[in-house]
Amino acid sequence: MTQYGPRRFTAHSSPTQEAALRRRELGHIHQGRSALGWSEDDYRFHLQNLTGKSSSADLDAAGRGKVLAHMSTLGFKPKATFKPFGQPEKIKWLWKKLDQAGGLRDSGDAALLAFVARTTGTSFSDLKFLPTAMASKVIEALKSMLDRAKATLRQ
Structure with missing residues (x-):
C-alpha cells in the first residue's frame, strides 16, 4: 500500500522502534501542518474529521497513517529526516x-x-x-x- 498505509508488525519490532516511528510520524504531521499552511483551527478540524481525535498525541498508528495519507493527497511530501551531516x-x-x-x-x-x-x-x-x-x-x-x-x- 502507500507509505502511510496499514503496517505489518513483526515479532522482532521493539517498543523502542515503535516509539521512534511514532515520533517520526508526529513530526511529519506537524511538518505537513506548516507546509500546508493550516491554522490551529484547520488542523484540529482535519484531525477531528479524519480520526475523531482533537490532538495528534492521541492518535494510534492507524490514525497517524490516515492523517499523513490525507496530507499527501493535498500535496504534502515529508522532508527526508536523515541528513548525513555533510x-x-x-x-x-x-x-x-x-x-x-x-x-x-x-x-x-x-x-x-x-x-x-x-x-x-x-x-x-x-x-x-x-x-x-x-x-x-x-x-x-x-x-x-x-x-x-x-x-x-x-x-
Whole structure:
C-alpha cells in the first residue's frame, strides 16, 4: 500500500522502534501542518474529521497513517529526516586539502574511493552510500594524514 498505509508488525519490532516511528510520524504531521499552511483551527478540524481525535498525541498508528495519507493527497511530501551531516562533502574537502598540502600522489575520485575502501574494509561506488560511522572513521584518518602532511611541509 502507500507509505502511510496499514503496517505489518513483526515479532522482532521493539517498543523502542515503535516509539521512534511514532515520533517520526508526529513530526511529519506537524511538518505537513506548516507546509500546508493550516491554522490551529484547520488542523484540529482535519484531525477531528479524519480520526475523531482533537490532538495528534492521541492518535494510534492507524490514525497517524490516515492523517499523513490525507496530507499527501493535498500535496504534502515529508522532508527526508536523515541528513548525513555533510560527511561526504567533508571527506572530499579534506581530500582536496590533503592534495594541496602535498600528501597525495593521486587526487582523483577513484583514488579517494580506493582510500575509503582500504580504510573501511568495504568498497563503495559513491561517498553518499558510506554509513555515518564509517564516514567518521574516514574523516579522522584524513585529518591525521593532513596533520602529518602539514608537519612535513613545516620541516
